[in-house]
Amino acid sequence: MDVVDFYTGSWISDDRAAVRRVLAPDAEVEWNLDAAVDDEELVQTLHRIAVFADAVTVVSRSPADDGAALVYELTAPFGTVRMAEFLAVEGGRVTEVRQVYDVVAVDRFFPGLYDH
Amino acid sequence: MSIPEVHLVCGTRPEAVQLAPVAGAMTAAGLLRPVLVAGGPEPDAVARTLARYRLQPEISLREPAGNGHAELVGAMIHDLDRLWAGRTPSAVLVQGASITSLAAALAAHWRRIPVVHVEAGLRAESPDRPAYRDDDRRLVTQVAALHLAPTALAAMNLLDERRATGDVLVSGSTLVDAALQAAGPGRAANRRLVLAVTEHTPARVLVAGARRLIERYPDVHVRLATSEPVHLDVDRVTVTAELSHADLSRSLSEASLLITDSAGLQEAPSFGVPALLLGPVAERIEALEAGCARLIDPDIGMLVRESAHLLDSQVRRAAMVAGDNPYGDGHAARRAAQATAALLGLAVPPEPMPSRRIAPTVSGAHA
Missing domain, CATH: 3.40.50.2000 (Glycogen Phosphorylase B;)
Structure with missing residues (x-):
């Protein structure tokens, strides 16, 4: 299993310890949610999604030499949220995570996911 | 550089x-x-x-x-x-x-x-x-x-x-720019062409409507573009397959009325052409709010009645398109x-498209 698959499999199955292990200590994290983010806030948010969602599906995966671009569907009880994620990988660890959420759908279907 | x-x-x-x-x-x-x-x-x-x-x-x-x-x-x-x-x-x-x-x-x-x-x-x-x-x-x-x-x-x-x-x-919308470029500067005078373009409405509705319109108006021509195959041999009714955007634009420049369920709605006001939008719903409502299109049920009686209402009066048609095109100014x-x-830091930002000029109320326009 490669690093990207390990990372996605870990957070989708709500294995926070595994997510922390695969993230590099100085991993850069960005997202478009209206809240500050660092690696621990990322882990906690992914945990909340994994717990709340009925299903999380990787619907698209585009590999590159140094990472991958992923598109997820996060299925909640009342609707689905699309999220794109861009990962950089180096030395067997994820060194950069950039997430783009459909924030309108997040506010609708994942209320309380993050603190404004 | x-x-x-x-x-x-x-x-x-x-x-x-x-x-x-x-x-x-x-x-x-x-x-x-x-x-x-x-x-x-x-x-x-x-x-x-x-x-x-x-x-x-x-x-x-x-x-x-x-x-x-x-x-x-x-x-x-x-x-x-x-x-x-x-x-x-x-x-x-x-x-x-x-x-x-x-x-x-x-x-x-x-x-x-x-x-x-x-x-x-x-x-x-x-x-x-x-x-x-x-x-x-x-x-x-x-x-x-x-x-x-x-x-x-x-x-x-x-x-x-x-x-x-x-x-x-x-x-x-750059769609309006493209239409104006494709049609060129000339505009036909004394237009009596009804352009009917549909993607979803059953062709039989338009064919029946076209027959009734040409029976009623001896000077009207109907150009019908539909994705369904239609075989029709009737004077003053031309049937084509789907139009390219350039052909649609040129047809609009010759038309007096557009009947559509989608295509041409945004471009028609720039050619002074009012539109009848075949429902039941409209995805782009600006034309309805601006008055340059009317939403009608996609049935033959309604289509003929509303078309005749506009074909009978140049004033009514002109009133619908007297304001600016809400979708673009070219x-x-x-x-x-x-x-x-x-x-990219190479120019000053442009001014936005000016707010739409509202058409003056024309007495009796909707009579």
Whole structure:
């Protein structure tokens, strides 16, 4: 299993310890949610999604030499949220995570996911 | 100093139609070098469409392999990322909400290339009509640095989604620019052509309506374009397959009335042509609010009655289109080119499309 698959499999199955292990200590994290983010806030948010969602599906995966671009569907009880994620990988660890959420759908279907 | 290269990604004919005028405007302004990229499911159709505007794709990507929306998006992100790893543009322009525009926007964002979204802010969903394409539209919105909204309503949608005011420009629709370019300057006088263009309405409704109209009006011609095969041998009724955008534009320049369920609605007011929009619902409501289109039930009686109401009175037709076209004033491409140059620090931002001039009330216009 490669690093990207390990990372996605870990957070989708709500294995926070595994997510922390695969993230590099100085991993850069960005997202478009209206809240500050660092690696621990990322882990906690992914945990909340994994717990709340009925299903999380990787619907698209585009590999590159140094990472991958992923598109997820996060299925909640009342609707689905699309999220794109861009990962950089180096030395067997994820060194950069950039997430783009459909924030309108997040506010609708994942209320309380993050603190404004 | 070399001129920055900007990539305009076209995956389908409509994208090519709407990005062609922007490429032309960029070339004319001389601040940016537009590079047309055919990178989606219809590369040959894109090339043919661009050729109508004397343009051609400089880069053609392979047709993406895969089944279904997600696989195609993934394949296209991969291909565009490989392209931009070796040839990185200063900005990427995408149009609308196709698979291509979503993939190109995400691939550009991945490479931290600024994304300019043409025809931004359209939203189709309502509580009783969830629209999956809005998911794609909103995701493109999230990664775009500049949103070129065709109308004030589209801009409001973007502001409702917390986009910064300074990142949103009401540019007008480049579809109107393309139509005016394709039709040329001439306009037919004493027009008695009814243009009926439908994608979803059953052709039998239009055929029956056309028969009744030519029986009633000996000087009226009907041009019927439908995706369904129709065999009809009736004087003064011409049946064609689907029209290209250039042919649609030229037909509008000769028409006195448009009957449509979608196509031509945005362009018709620029040619002084009122429209009857076949329901039951309208996705683009600006024309209804502006008064240049009326929503009618798609049945034969209603179609003939409303058509006759307008064909009987030049005043009624003129009253409907006396205001400005709510979808554009023919300068959207110039604004798009200037706004992109401004994003890259090469120009001042353009003024938005002026607010629409409201048509004066005409006594008896709706009598």
